[in-house]
Amino acid sequence: MILDAKIPSGPLAEKWDKHRFETRLVNPANKRKFTIIVVGTGLAGASASATLAELGYHVKTFTIHDSPRRAHSIAAQGGINAAKNYQNDGDSIFRLFYDTIKGGDFRSREANVYRLAQISNSIIDQCVAQGIPFAREYGGTLANRSFGGAQVSRTFYARGQTGQQLLLGAYSALMRQVKMRKVEILPRREMLDLIVIDGRARGIVVRDMRSGRISSHVADGVVLATGGYGNVYFLSTNAMNSNVTAAWRACKQGAFFANPCFVQIHPTCIPVHGDYQSKLTLMSESLRNDGRVWVPKKVGDDRDPDRIPEEERDYYLEKKYPSFGNLVPRDVASRNAKEQCDQEKGVGQTGRAVYLDFAEAIERDGLEMILKKYGNLFQMYEKITASDPRREPMMIYPAVHYTMGGLWVDYNLMSTIPGLFVLGEANFSDHGANRLGASALMQGLADGYFVLPATICGYLAETKLAPVKSDHVVCEKGEKQAADKISSLLNCSGKRTVDDFHKELGRLLWDYCGMARNRNGLETALAKIPEIREEFRHNVLVPGKNESLNQSLERAGRLEDYLEFAEMMVVDALQRRESCGCHLREESQTAEGEARRDDENYAYVAAWEFAGDGKSPKLHRENLVFENVTLSQRSYK
Numbered sequence: 001m002i003l004d005a006k007i008p009s010g011p012l013a014e015k016w017d018k019h020r021f022e023t024r025l026v027n028p029a030n031k032r033k034f035t036i037i038v039v040g041t042g043l044a045g046a047s048a049s050a051t052l053a054e055l056g057y058h059v060k061t062f063t064i065h066d067s068p069r070r071a072h073s074i075a076a077q078g079g080i081n082a083a084k085n086y087q088n089d090g091d092s093i094f095r096l097f098y099d100t101i102k103g104g105d106f107r108s109r110e111a112n113v114y115r116l117a118q119i120s121n122s123i124i125d126q127c128v129a130q131g132i133p134f135a136r137e138y139g140g141t142l143a144n145r146s147f148g149g150a151q152v153s154r155t156f157y158a159r160g161q162t163g164q165q166l167l168l169g170a171y172s173a174l175m176r177q178v179k180m181r182k183v184e185i186l187p188r189r190e191m192l193d194l195i196v197i198d199g200r201a202r203g204i205v206v207r208d209m210r211s212g213r214i215s216s217h218v219a220d221g222v223v224l225a226t227g228g229y230g231n232v233y234f235l236s237t238n239a240m241n242s243n244v245t246a247a248w249r250a251c252k253q254g255a256f257f258a259n260p261c262f263v264q265i266h267p268t269c270i271p272v273h274g275d276y277q278s279k280l281t282l283m284s285e286s287l288r289n290d291g292r293v294w295v296p297k298k299v300g301d302d303r304d305p306d307r308i309p310e311e312e313r314d315y316y317l318e319k320k321y322p323s324f325g326n327l328v329p330r331d332v333a334s335r336n337a338k339e340q341c342d343q344e345k346g347v348g349q350t351g352r353a354v355y356l357d358f359a360e361a362i363e364r365d366g367l368e369m370i371l372k373k374y375g376n377l378f379q380m381y382e383k384i385t386a387s388d389p390r391r392e393p394m395m396i397y398p399a400v401h402y403t404m405g406g407l408w409v410d411y412n413l414m415s416t417i418p419g420l421f422v423l424g425e426a427n428f429s430d431h432g433a434n435r436l437g438a439s440a441l442m443q444g445l446a447d448g449y450f451v452l453p454a455t456i457c458g459y460l461a462e463t464k465l466a467p468v469k470s471d472h473v474v475c476e477k478g479e480k481q482a483a484d485k486i487s488s489l490l491n492c493s494g495k496r497t498v499d500d501f502h503k504e505l506g507r508l509l510w511d512y513c514g515m516a517r518n519r520n521g522l523e524t525a526l527a528k529i530p531e532i533r534e535e536f537r538h539n540v541l542v543p544g545k546n547e548s549l550n551q552s553l554e555r556a557g558r559l560e561d562y563l564e565f566a567e568m569m570v571v572d573a574l575q576r577r578e579s580c581g582c583h584l585r586e587e588s589q590t591a592e593g594e595a596r597r598d599d600e601n602y603a604y605v606a607a608w609e610f611a612g613d614g615k616s617p618k619l620h621r622e623n624l625v626f627e628n629v630t631l632s633q634r635s636y637k
Contacts, residue, residue, distance in 0.1 A: 003256075003607055003622040006410040007111045012628050013093075016115045019411070020454050024461035031056030034460055035219040037204055039191050039246055041068030043163075043170055043441060044424030045225030047448030050173035053182035055453055060217060061174070062189045062206060064241055068171050072227055072239040073444065076163025077284035077377065078147065079155035080127075080441040082120035087144055091152040093117045100439060101629050103149040103329050104404070104432020105581035105597060107259075107605075110628055111411060112429045116439075119446040124156055126449055130169035133158050145373075146289050147437040149329040149636075155438040160284050160377040166441055170448070186217075190554065191246040192482040194222065194253045194420065195475055201420035202468050205478040207486075209554065212546035214482050216475035218468045221419045221456060224250060225448070228403035228425040230263065232562045232569065233514075234499075234506025236400035237269060237282040243558040247407050247426055248565045255415040256607040256620060258408035258428035260565070261573035264435055264582050265515050266401030267333035270384055271353040278499075280399040281384055283356075284377055285437040288326045290361035290370060291394065293317050293333070295345040295354050305347075305355055305393050316340060324636040331434045331582045331595075332636060334398035338515050339593065341397070348395050357393035398515060402440060404431045404582070405572075408607040408622070412455035413447060416607075418463070421456060423447040428605065433581025486546050489556045494539035498555045501536050505529070505559075505566060513573050518586040522574040529570065533563040568608050568617050575619065578602045590633070599631050 008019040026034070034057050038049045041063040049061045065071065085091040096117040101108060124142070128134065134156050135143040144153040158165040177183040188209040195203035195216060203218035229244035230236040251257045268288065270281045296303070297314045316336060318325040326333075337354050340346060347353050362370050367390060371378065378389050385395075406428040413421045413429070424444040431439065508528055512521035536559070544550040579588040579595035580602070588596045605622040 001620040003408065003416075003605070003620055004410070005109060005622055006412060007109065008411065012110060012114050015111050016118060023455065023458035026457045026461050028056050032058065034058065034221070035060060036221045036223060036456070037062065037217060037219040038223045038225060039204065040071070040225035040227065040426070041065070041171075041174070042071035042073035042225060042227060042424065043167055043444035044426075044448045045223070046071070046167065046170035046174045047445050048223055048225060048423060048452050049183055050170060050177050051449050051453045052456070053177035053180075059177070059183045060219065061183055061185045062191060062204070063185070063187050064190050064209065066187050068174060068185070069167065071167060072242050073167045073441070074164045075237070075239060075282070076441055077160040077282065078286035079145065079157035079162045079438040080123065080166065080445075081147070081154050081436070081438045082124045082156060082442070083117055083154060084121055084124060084142070086141055087153045089152045091154050095152065096120060096154065098629060099150045100430070100436055101432070102634060103436040104434050105595065105634055106432065106599070106603070106626065106629070106631050107580050107624065108430060108432030109624065110626060115451070116430050116443060116446050119450045120442055122450060123442060123445045126445075127166060127169055130172065132165050132169050135159065145286055146327055148285055148288065148327045148333065149324075149436040150327070151324070155286070157286065160286065160374060163441060166445065170445070191226070192249065192485075192557075193478040194250045194255075194417070195478055196253050196417060197468055197472060197474050198466070200418045200463070200465070203470070203475065205475070205482050207482065210549050212548065212550075214479050216470040216479055218470050218472070218475065220460060220465050221421065223421045223423060223452065224407070224426050225423040226426045228406065229260075229562070229565065230400045230403050232505070232566055233400045233509050234502045235272065235277060235280050235510075237266060237280050238401075240279055243561070244565050245558050245561045247422075248561045250407060250415070250417070250420060252610050253417065254610075255417045255420055255422075256408040256609050257405070257568060258605050258607045259405040259433075259572065260569040260608065261513065261576060261583055262404035262433050262581065263400060264330055264402040264404060265334040265398040266330055267337055267398045268356065268396050269399035269401070270381065271348060271350065271395060271397035281380070282399070282401060283381060283394065283396060285330070287356060287374060287377060287394070288333075290365075290373070291326065291356040291358050292360060293326050293337075293354055293356055295340045295347060297345075299344045301345075305357070314340075314345070321636045328636045329434055329436060330401075334515055335584060335593070337396075337398055353395040353397045355393035356396045358389060359393070362390065402435055404428065404433060404435055408605065412458065413452055414455070414459065419459065421452055423452060433583055485557065485560075486553065489540065489542045489553060489560070490546060492538065492540050492542060494541045496535075496539050497541055498552060498559055501532060501540060502555070502559050502562070505532055505563060508532070509566060509569075513570055516584045516586055517573050519574065522570055525570045526567065526574065529563065529567050536560065536563055571617060572606055572608060576602055576606060595634070597633075603631075
């Protein structure tokens with residue numbers, strides 16, 4: 001099947017305005033007749049809930065947290081992109097569009113990316129109006145800094161707490177609508193299934209994580225804003241509660257999953273220190289504005305960094321990529337760090353780290369200025385590592401951070417299930433094979449504040465929906481299946497913990513479907529995953545009971561989904577016999593070790609349809625057409 005993305009006709013710069021004008025509207029009085037379920041309260045979910053309620057819809061918002069403020073969006077540090085061109089350094093909407101298309105290695109839709117660049121400026125205006133404390137220049141204008149993959153400064157920031165501040169703005173807008181009783185918020189509820197009636201998404205099955213009660217909730221449309229699946233690797237920079245369950249169970253109901261093998265490895269993370277770790281800590285990409293990345297030139301040089309003279313240091317990114325230097329995109333920086341460590345030039349106890357050095361910046365600008373920019377990040381690094389980056393270089397190494405793959409959506413953000421809309425990191429739509437830094441917050445807020453409110457009304461205006469109640473036979477069936485799944489986990493009485501299985505799966509994926517992939521490794525993973533899944537079903541130990549808060553049970557259900565999803569992820573990596581962005585197939589490299597695309601055979605979105613337990617998923621394609629950019633070998637030199 002060739003998928004139709006429903007991209008509007010006409011010139012690129014006019015598509016979004018044309019589409020909004022041609023989309024049918026729902027008048028204000030009729031909006032009150034519709035109920036919309038939103039799952040997730042991060043930037044995409046909170047902004048969508050608030051905006052839909054402001055428009056007049058009745059919104060039911062679900063979160064696995066006790067407060068929407070605990071959503072993983074709060075962890076984003078570095079900033080949010082917009083094409084304001086405050087620096088007068090040559091930025092524009094088209095340049096932001098081009099940088100994003102190129103950064104994603106030409107594996108994303110032109111129309112979606114241009115719309116994102118257009119909306120970016122409105123996002124900043126919205127957030128300033130909410131009182132977001134963006135950094136400002138001496139004269140009062142908003143400050144900008146640089147991020148990877150761009151030669152202009154377009155990233156707006158609030159020190160190293162940008163995600164937190166933006167989420168507080170969206171949270172405030174959401175809670176205002178809760179106070180006005182336009183949003184009903186249901187905390188500590190985990191989505192266990194999607195309710196599909198007459199081929200349309202009409203609700204969800206959820207478990208109350210405190211009481212264990214399973215219930216159904218119905219609506220006229222469902223919005224998933226549940227984040228990414230990076231925790232499939234066990235160790236990642238994601239919050240431990242981040243998971244794939246909502247997206248995967250929607251996939252099992254008929255929503256296609258697009259490009260699941262596209263996983264971003266972030267180059268600036270605190271390295272793994274031991275087997276006891278449950279997650280990794282991200283150090284903002286903004287640090288690469290002033291920090292210089294280097295390793296010793298001599299293999300096995302274990303001297304302290306201050307004892308290694310300048311001429312014996314290898315500033316490998318600056319040498320290899322003179323135009324972008326330390327601000328190359330994340331996939332490029334990550335692979336180069338791995339390459340240095342593979343050559344035994346890595347530093348630290350494990351040899352799996354490189355230096356990020358601020359000595360020159362401190363000497364140039366003064367410690368006070370550097371601490372104004374990065375003080376909280378320096379403090380966080382020191383608390384975790386007991387090393388002071390003011391006096392010695394940070395040690396960093398790549399780690400799983402973001403997922404470009406997600407549920408397939410069309411231009412309206414609707415999945416292959418009519419009535420199911422997917423926002424933010426949960427969809428695949430805007431970043432191609434690699435996300436540029438500071439674009440995640442941009443996409444989440446664009447989808448929630450601006451895109452979904454304009455497109456969901458078209459679906460509601462054009463669709464005749466029969467009334468549905470929560471005692472519908474499909475709801476009852478979904479509740480029973482969810483209860484049976486929970487009982488199966490609790491009654492297993494095995495000997496291995498959930499985390500033990502999760503670590504095994506994570507190591508397998510990191511080794512064979514991580515920064516570099518090859519056919520033999522992927523086939524090894526594909527053979528091993530069903531074995532882990534089978535043992536999990538017969539030998540997992542899940543203590544406690546369903547009728548109370550039980551985090552072991554929560555993790556077990558999520559891991560069961562990861563064990564199924566991981567197979568689709570590896571199948572996707574195996575069939576894409578090219579390198580692009582984060583997906584480096586070792587069989588497809590340039591002479592200099594860069595990703596080599598195969599545009600003739602793989603210029604498409606791979607959308608996978610769940611075919612049933614134990615069956616290989618079915619591949620569907622959305623062909624990518626480039627009319628406004630020229631396909632070329634990506635170069636940052």
